[in-house]
Amino acid sequence: xxxxxxxxxxxxxxxxxxxxxxxxxxxxxxxxxxxxxxxxxxxxxxxxxxxxxxxxxxxxxxxxxxxxxxxxxxxxxxxxxxxxxxxxxxxxxxxxxxxxxxxxxxxxxxxxxxxxxxxxxxxxxxxxxxxxxxxxxxxxxxxxxxxxxxxxxxxxxxxxxxxxxxxxxxxxxxxxxxxxxxxxxxxxxxxxxxxxxxxxxxxxxxxxxxxxxx
Amino acid sequence: xxxxxxxxxxxxxxxxxxxxxxxxxxxxxxxxxxxxxxxxxxxxxxxxxxxxxxxxxxxxxxxxxxxxxxxxxxxxxxxxxxxxxxxxxxxxxxxxxxxxxxxxxxxxxxxxxxxxxxxxxxxxxxxxxxxxxxxxxxxxxxxxxxxxxxxxxxxxxxxxxxxxxxxxxxxxxxxxxxxxxxxxxxxxxxxxxxxxxxxxxxxxxxxxxxxxxx
DNA sequence: GTCTATAGATAGATAGAC
DNA sequence: GTCTATCTATCTATAGAC
Numbered sequence: 001x002x003x004x005x006x007x008x009x010x011x012x013x014x015x016x017x018x019x020x021x022x023x024x025x026x027x028x029x030x031x032x033x034x035x036x037x038x039x040x041x042x043x044x045x046x047x048x049x050x051x052x053x054x055x056x057x058x059x060x061x062x063x064x065x066x067x068x069x070x071x072x073x074x075x076x077x078x079x080x081x082x083x084x085x086x087x088x089x090x091x092x093x094x095x096x097x098x099x100x101x102x103x104x105x106x107x108x109x110x111x112x113x114x115x116x117x118x119x120x121x122x123x124x125x126x127x128x129x130x131x132x133x134x135x136x137x138x139x140x141x142x143x144x145x146x147x148x149x150x151x152x153x154x155x156x157x158x159x160x161x162x163x164x165x166x167x168x169x170x171x172x173x174x175x176x177x178x179x180x181x182x183x184x185x186x187x188x189x190x191x192x193x194x195x196x197x198x199x200x201x202x203x204x205x206x207x208x209x210x211x212x213x214x
Numbered sequence: 215x216x217x218x219x220x221x222x223x224x225x226x227x228x229x230x231x232x233x234x235x236x237x238x239x240x241x242x243x244x245x246x247x248x249x250x251x252x253x254x255x256x257x258x259x260x261x262x263x264x265x266x267x268x269x270x271x272x273x274x275x276x277x278x279x280x281x282x283x284x285x286x287x288x289x290x291x292x293x294x295x296x297x298x299x300x301x302x303x304x305x306x307x308x309x310x311x312x313x314x315x316x317x318x319x320x321x322x323x324x325x326x327x328x329x330x331x332x333x334x335x336x337x338x339x340x341x342x343x344x345x346x347x348x349x350x351x352x353x354x355x356x357x358x359x360x361x362x363x364x365x366x367x368x369x370x371x372x373x374x375x376x377x378x379x380x381x382x383x384x385x386x387x388x389x390x391x392x393x394x395x396x397x398x399x400x401x402x403x404x405x406x407x408x409x410x411x412x413x414x415x416x417x418x419x420x421x422x423x424x425x426x427x428x
Numbered sequence: 429g430t431c432t433a434t435a436g437a438t439a440g441a442t443a444g445a446c
Numbered sequence: 447g448t449c450t451a452t453c454t455a456t457c458t459a460t461a462g463a464c
Contacts, residue, residue, distance in 0.1 A: 006447080022326045024238030027439065040442080041448050049440065082406075111381055112236045112326065145405045153388055153396045154405055160378025161371040167325055168370050182367045190404035191359045191368055192296075220429080241457060254460080255430050263458065 007045045014056050015101035023109045054117045060106030064095045065128040081139035090180040097169050097176045107163045221259045228270050229315035237323045268331045274320030278309045279342040295353035304394040311383050311390045321377045
């Protein structure tokens, strides 16, 4: 088999195993067995397990970055900021919750990767973060986001809400599109009604006294 | 040394290592060395590494659950739903970003834990989720959350935004209180102004054409 | 309760034949 | 490019002395 093909199979298999089993529970022997080669063959294509991890994680970021950018740009120049950010949210969610394993593998494993791997991934991650920052900054500049809103916090909270879906999303539950819709709505308008805060009537029915109920 | 003391030291050390190194990169030998005993001594106090993991993770959930519940209940019955949920957000963030290692260790490692460990933690996790659900349901019942808002999605997105802070929070940056403030504001009112959506003027200055810019 | 000693398994990685 | 064979390290866990 040609080098490029085998190399690609190793990457694809690694992404899938990293996504579903995690970095530590995926051994080189697991990958080799799944692919149908011997462990030593993997080292012809990759210098080490770390380098395999590094490339897999990098491809995951590049994939979601490309998907999000394309989704936003395909809206054309006439789109509103809300539409653009909504498209970014949707593309991000579809990518990390979809069949492609690379992006979800990155999200799930990045913080557990060896330091040298994280270091090599830092720039591609930062580039993706900057893209989101540019979306939010443009929206704030044009008044679609309140002037006194801290964009770095807002961005990290939003990305966090999206990334955490890999922990709870199930194909049997709400679809990525439904989640994206609601996330966009909350992000821009909140769960409230813009009405005056209502008093809590019997808000804590089971609690007899504050503190020490346990 | 008495059994209870050593046992507690093992748990505390494990929580710290699990938080900062991860489950897989924390060996029983690491813990023993740090504590100043031999590896075999750990097995007098814990049946296996898995059982140590299981107890550490369980304590993490119980801790944050207690902290959040106390924070909400200490507000008293006159508090609004916004105040109650804001207090829950703040307590959750303070706990997972603070000095105590148990809760952050849980958040960081739960999805990477062996299946039998996750299974044993399922109920305590579910109980904490139900508490949050009760807060949101009460708010929706009294009109503080829009009737057509799906509470399960809203809850998971909110908890996700909070939990993901362990990935990016730095003591040198924004404080947990500042993050909590902004999170509450976004959750209830969004980043927008409630105004009509504004058109994006020159929203994508660097993009010449949709698709294919790379 | 903690120790010494070690079993038994598995990990990442390399050498050299083909 | 892939193989067989193997090295070395490290891991979880146990047996039995003290």
